[in-house]
Amino acid sequence: MTDTVLTVEQMRATERAAMEAGVSEWELMQRAGEGAAQWIMRVAAGRPVAVLCGPGNNGGDGYVIAETLIRRGYEVQVIAPLEPRSETAQQARAHYSGAVFAATTMREPVVIDCLFGYGLTRKVEGEFAELLEQMASSHCYKVAIDVPSAVESDTGSVLGPLPDYDLTLALGAWKQAHGLMPAMAAMGERRLVPIGLDLSGARSALSRRPRLTPPAPDAHKYRRGLLAVVAGAMPGAPLLAAEAAMRAGVGYVKLLSDHDHFGAPADLVIEQGKLANTLDDERIAAVLVGPGLGRDDSARERLAQAFSCRKPGVLDADALYLLDPELLAQADPGTLCVTPHEGELQKLCEVFGIGDGSKLERARRLHDVTGMTVLAKGPDTVLASDVMTSFFPRGSSWLSVAGTGDVLAGIVASRLAVHGNPHRACEEGVWLHHEAARLASPAFTASGLAHAVKPAMAALL
Numbered sequence: 019m020t021d022t023v024l025t026v027e028q029m030r031a032t033e034r035a036a037m038e039a040g041v042s043e044w045e046l047m048q049r050a051g052e053g054a055a056q057w058i059m060r061v062a063a064g065r066p067v068a069v070l071c072g073p074g075n076n077g078g079d080g081y082v083i084a085e086t087l088i089r090r091g092y093e094v095q096v097i098a099p100l101e102p103r104s105e106t107a108q109q110a111r112a113h114y115s116g117a118v119f120a121a122t123t124m125r126e127p128v129v130i131d132c133l134f135g136y137g138l139t140r141k142v143e144g145e146f147a148e149l150l151e152q153m154a155s156s157h158c159y160k161v162a163i164d165v166p167s168a169v170e171s172d173t174g175s176v177l178g179p180l181p182d183y184d185l186t187l188a189l190g191a192w193k194q195a196h197g198l199m200p201a202m203a204a205m206g207e208r209r210l211v212p213i214g215l216d217l218s219g220a221r222s223a224l225s226r227r228p229r230l231t232p233p234a235p236d237a238h239k240y241r242r243g244l245l246a247v248v249a250g251a252m253p254g255a256p257l258l259a260a261e262a263a264m265r266a267g268v269g270y271v272k273l274l275s276d277h278d279h280f281g282a283p284a285d286l287v288i289e290q291g292k293l294a295n296t297l298d299d300e301r302i303a304a305v306l307v308g309p310g311l312g313r314d315d316s317a318r319e320r321l322a323q324a325f326s327c328r329k330p331g332v333l334d335a336d337a338l339y340l341l342d343p344e345l346l347a348q349a350d351p352g353t354l355c356v357t358p359h360e361g362e363l364q365k366l367c368e369v370f371g372i373g374d375g376s377k378l379e380r381a382r383r384l385h386d387v388t389g390m391t392v393l394a395k396g397p398d399t400v401l402a403s404d405v406m407t408s409f410f411p412r413g414s415s416w417l418s419v420a421g422t423g424d425v426l427a428g429i430v431a432s433r434l435a436v437h438g439n440p441h442r443a444c445e446e447g448v449w450l451h452h453e454a455a456r457l458a459s460p461a462f463t464a465s466g467l468a469h470a471v472k473p474a475m476a477a478l479l
């Protein structure tokens with residue numbers, strides 16, 4: 019799988035396995051460096067290149083890159099504050115035929131950062147920090163090899179100066195930092211350089227843009243899925259979610275609400291009356307509950323009723339504040355998706371006894387403990403389920419406006435009603451949400467975003 023994401027420990031184990039199978043570290047480094055050089059030649063297009071080389075194997079890659087460029091006629095300068103320490107990096111240094119400077123003014127229009135890769139262990143300081151600062155303030159085209167050098171590969175945290183890169187070339191496999199903030203925002207375009215590692219058996223991946231399908235030739239509204247949106251105290255949020263859901267592929271959306279909803283579209287069916295009765299419909303394929311639900315006893319009662327119909331479901335917003343082990347015992351967690359933002363994730367973790375950790379670790383543990391599919395949303399979104407852990411490209415920052423979470427919940431619920439697969443519904447939901455944000459003009463509001471779900475569907479068909 020080319021989209022595989024590995025931790026540093028998994029990366030080292032995978033490289034060890036390759037070496038045990040007879041591929042030397044030097045061979046892997048040559049594949050990495052030469053593969054990266056192919057991309058660099060495309061962007062440098064003949065212009066002079068500076069390569070910053072660190073003391074480890076990331077620096078080793080840098081010498082291979084530099085030598086490959088020299089052999090293709092490029093003017094290259096290596097800047098290396100320290101001599102290489104690892105044996106393979108020393109081998110790469112010995113094969114490099116060009117000039118090496120301990121420090122110099124960076125004037126080249128293209129600069130390649132090979133100071134540290136996944137071996138970064140502490141804060142970047144001294145001459146290394148100065149080089150990254152110089153790179154940050156220069157107008158050059160900036161390329162990070164494997165990961166930006168001040169970035170911790172497993173967490174995406176930043177341990178030193180972080181230039182705004184134009185291109186990041188992941189070597190062998192993606193690292194978690196390629197899908198996590200704040201690192202992801204500085205990486206520019208991200209591309210993978212395969213080096214022939216065996217990545218089978220990995221359980222984390224960058225999500226691939228999905229291809230959605232039109233309704234089957236014999237479809238009718240119920241076969242396409244009937245989604246019940248359970249409203250509560252506040253009328254606006256479930257209406258927004260329903261508006262988005264109607265455009266995300268489902269055949270029928272019913273809003274189960276006792277509000278009047280003046281101005282609701284004519285094509286949205288609003289059913290009033292006792293929730294136990296309105297939910298008593300075998301044809302319901304999925305239930306969405308949480309947006310606008312409220313947090314009082316009657317809201318808790320509505321959530322329990324939503325569980326009692328034992329349909330696949332999406333829980334968002336207030337449902338995430340009400341959920342606890344007692345309520346969850348009344349549901350079938352394997353069919354449920356939860357879509358928490360950071361605050362909601364924290365609340366869920368408290369209630370289900372999950373300790374501290376990064377967002378990724380907490381989302382993963384929440385899934386392990388509860389069995390629910392966890393879509394932990396935000397500027398970096400991670401999805402944890404029994405299928406795998408998925409990371410996503412960054413969405414538009416215009417999504418940072420009230421109500422866009424309700425829209426996401428509606429889209430995910432719609433996809434769940436279409437096919438009943440929680441992991442797939444969440445992945446499709448994130449891509450549709452991001453695509454809708456791209457297609458809605460900047461400064462959109464949540465209702466504009468809900469309307470843009472229709473062209474987003476068209477773009478993903």
Ligand SMILES: NC(=O)C1=CN([C@@H]2O[C@H](COP(=O)(O)OP(=O)(O)OC[C@H]3O[C@@H](n4cnc5c(N)ncnc54)[C@H](OP(=O)(O)O)[C@@H]3O)[C@@H](O)[C@H]2O)[C@@H](O)CC1
Pocket residue numbers: 033043046047048050051072073074075076077078079103104133134135136137138139140141142143146163164165189190213
């Ligand atoms: N293995 C393979 O098969 C392949 C690996 N590949 C490449 O190797 C990279 C990983 O290489 P790596 O493990 O040598 O680590 P790397 O990131 O170069 O840094 C380690 C060095 O930096 C030092 N150091 C750390 N932090 C520091 C700091 N803040 N300030 C100062 N020094 C610091 C650390 O020193 P120490 O902590 O031991 O004191 C050590 O000397 C990987 O990202 C990929 O590019 C590819 O070629 C494909 C094949």
Ligand SMILES: Nc1ncnc2c1ncn2[C@@H]1O[C@H](COP(=O)(O)OP(=O)(O)O)[C@@H](O)[C@H]1O
Pocket residue numbers: 335359395396397398399412413414415416417418419420421422423424425426451
């Ligand atoms: N800076 C950002 N970049 C990308 N996506 C964002 C950003 N800020 C928020 N989002 C997305 O917008 C949505 C906000 O959801 P949420 O916080 O639940 O808002 P609300 O409760 O107002 O509906 C989430 O899907 C989140 O991933």
Ligand SMILES: [K+]
Pocket residue numbers: 076131132133134135162163164165166167
């Ligand atoms: K690097």
